[in-house]
Amino acid sequence: MAEQSREDPPHADPIDEAPDDAPIEAAAHEAGRQPWQVGRSHRKVDAMERMRGIARYTDDLKLPGMLHGKIKRSPHAHARIVSIDTRRAEAMPGVHGVVTGRDFPIPYGIIPWTPDENALAVDKVLHVGDGVAAVAAVDEDTAIEALDAIDVVYELLPAFFDPEQALAADVQINPYARKGNLSKEVLLEFGDVDAGLASADLVIEGEYFFEGTTHAAIEPHCAVAYVERGGAGGEEGLLTVWSATQVSHYLHRELAKVLERPAHRIRVIQPPLGGAFGGKSEPFDLEFCVAKLALKTGRPVKILYTREEVFYSHRGRHPMRMKHRLGVDRDGRIKAVDAKTVLDGGAYSSFGLVTTYYSGQLLCSPYEFGAYRFHSRRAYTNKPACGPKRGHGSVQPRFAIEVQLDKAAQALGLDPIELRRRNDMGAGGKTVNEFAIGSNGFLECLRRVEQSSGWAERRPALPYGRGLGVAGSTYISGTNYPIYPNEMPQAAVQVCLDRSGRARVFSGANDIGQGSNTMLAVIVGEELGLPLEDIRVLSADTDLCPVDLGAYSSRITLMVGNACMQAAQQLRKQVCGAVARRWEVPARRVTLVQRKAIDIEDPDRHVELAQAFEWAEADHGLLGAVGSYTTPKDRHGDYRGGTIGASPAYSFTAHVAEVEVDDETGVVDVKTIWVAHDCGRALSRRIVEGQMEGSAYMGFGEAIMEQHVVDPAHRGVHPGPSLLDYRIPTFLDTPQLRALIVEAPDAQGPYGAKEAGEGPLHPSIPAIANAIHDAVGVRMDELPFTPPRVLAAIEQRRARERAGELPPHKGGLGVVGRDSARRTA
């Protein structure tokens, strides 16, 4: 049984809290530089604050005289604004300021090439929930009343909820769009796809549909703005914006642009965040509105989204309709892949230019493709804008291709794991689209999930209704090129030591719960011999911290980690040198570990780090160092778009999912997901495991129940913009998740580390789809796999079985899969 065959029992290793008492084996330590922090399990640096409820999230900020803002939103999916009259609202007692689209004439966009949204609608509203005006008042209730007193006259326009229909329409949705409702089109071909398909022994054709999901971070978006009093000359003071954002630097830039205010007079601070998952990766209306209203009123202003507004801000996974052709030879080797994809972008571009590329570019590993072509078109529609969600742009096509591979394995009579193994591209090569791959632990990932799930013995023996499915994937560890072109480093960190024996780390990176502040502390602790509690990480404050591009594309561990390591190593050298000088030994004899500087050859000789830091400060002056990281510029494709999706290093993942399908109800009960992930090197094991489990959980929810849609039959409303109606799995629904860390260290990563935050999500969905097929013999090519859809597929198959077109699945090996009668409970 699965329960017995698991390796890596969960939580076997205790959190290392007090390493100080452990015996010092300094000689062994420095000889091979045995890591003393890297690779252990740590309590996150902010864990206790969060668990004790004292972490102060953005909404916890309360400033003297603070006003509360609310945003008036469009009830129409597509309409021209004929007029907005704010006079009644402005005259209300307690109302201090009102803004409309006229206050924000400059369009912005997270991608500099597609500035196609305004902070509030200027002439048109493009989806239900589009922002139209904002009010600042003494309290929320007054602000809400004031919204009702803003009179907006609309002229309704035809709305388009289907991307193909929008592309064919002669009504342009987004006024800034350059080509009708075509937001972006990418057509790239590598090798001769038509010849590859023509010469293939087997061509699998499939059409797949990913319906769209949203992030559902528990913390709603929130922003607070405060303007300091100006100087005697009358100039305005510093504008500070606290925001639940995951990209404080980009927010800083866009605020400067839209508010027409020099960046040095804006400070952006990201307080502790309650989840983001990509849903806070760009500026939103509320940040511009609080800033403008604070400037207008001279008082602090806060806006907290309702949960409904979070659904309207969206930027979640694009619905994608994907037509794939896969050509393989009779051994299962991939000759060619042809992918045609239509992306439903919603009303704005968001990251859509990148998403359109990613929908094709990130598919070319871990398997070697003989030839590859993709044609992706992104359409504007009258829906909340889509954008990046964990596994940006590549979760949807990964679903398609991994099911295609399963179909090929089935047709060829090959084991699906074996088919994947045969196509493994290995380490150090180039993908068909010319991305340089470094380390690659994919085969090991396959081996681990195969072994842990008992694949070989159990899969052939599972009765009808039970099944195992496999899928693989790859993901980037950051992108080689930033969102706006520049030649500066991609990441920078400043580390300071003080004479009390402590370190402070300044980083612009956004810790959004993924643990990046802890990662930085681990690196500084590793290099300087400090336990984590002696390290204070100050992050995501544009006044205090060097610029960082933020928490997206799984870039922080590799990029910011490298920058941090560089800074910490400089300091290590200074400290070791100062100690060595006093001991009159060569610097290489000094190591820093467990809050001490130790003579490797005479471990009895050691001093407290505080003393060592004092010596170093005496020698060098104030101890501070900066590190920065610049991406390699030789690892991408030499063609237009060849930089998009190119990363310094790629992670690899394999999942096996075990399901039980109730053939009478169509309910899919996912029992266990085994997640093997090559993260290069796990800098902090528990956090990596958490990311792997969290990813698989999120993918599972998308596979089984999540649906972010609008209702075309009801004026384009979201059918349930609440956490009651938008169902994310509860603890009771969640499968057993088995995190199996695989480490194939990459030369590009700090200590070999690659990403772990997004890659492990990808195979969840196709592994479940493939397991459903193994269980009951039906292909689920449309997401999500809801009970009515699964049941309909089972009934269709049954009809074909009765007609003699198909044999009974699993030879009619008895019917189980009725455990979900327990749901009847």
Added chain:
Amino acid sequence: MLRMPRFSVQTPRTIDEVVQALRTPGARLVAGGTDLLPNIKHRLEQPPVLVSLSRVRELGDVVVDEAAGVMRIGARVTLTAISEHAQVRERFPSLARAAGVVASPLIRNMGTLGGNVNLDTRCRYVNQTAFWREALGGGCIKSEGSVCHVVPGGRNCVAAMSSDCVPVLISLGASIVLVGSQGRRELPLEDYYLADGVRHTTRLDDELTTELVVPLPRGPRRSHYAKWTVRGSIDFPLVSVALRFDLEQDHVSAPVSEAHVVVGVLGSKPRRVTRLDDVVGKALDDPSLATAVAERVHQQCKPLENVPYEAPYRRTMLRVHARRAIEVMVAAG
């Protein structure tokens, strides 16, 4: 977060004071508040006064009156307390089960039985914010509008009776006791509900539910409550079937002497499945009994598109879950 509109709260200490307080026009009774407060946040109700039962000492007991042959359950007893009550579990296992699968533990700790039997009807087009209903085009019969989005052209509200406990209580033959300015009345719970989602009970504005009276079983019995929903917690039922079979002897091979099946989450009124006469006399473990009951349920119960998941699917599932519920009873012996 959604804001709560302003209202005052009264905290009477006796039932008479509650009745008096309810005479304030628009006053609403609140016990656990797990249904009322979200509806107020959604601006489905804007009561000027909430009359809280928090200080009423009565209504909080479960009493077995052997002489009268009934169990009296006070309206303020929480769903958690019912699900854990030894006497309820022993005598009315289907009720303990239904109370124990409502929403989530936190809600069951607050929610009361009186609240659950008075749970307002629910609809995908109603239980949304005021803004959402505006976007829909101005609400519907049950909110600000005049149309029905579930039954186009319909004039009668078909919002779904979504209580887990109500079908079970009806299957057990429970009565509801109400006290108001006109005095005390007791009526079969089955007669309490109306096929009108806007006002789906016969409760008068100044009446409060004081207790549910459930007749003690006079002989052997098997009962069950089948709930299907997407998630293992939080969700309202999408398929909801209460079953009760009185038996001639205390084993599942014994002939059935009475059969009661009641289905929720259809329209605004729970539906008692009829024409079960031909299963009387059959053994509970006779597979043809399960099939026959499931067929009746399927024939007579027509879910509507008032809650999520397609109505035809839910109708099919009624048959499956009704049959399985009987199989579960049989398997339990």
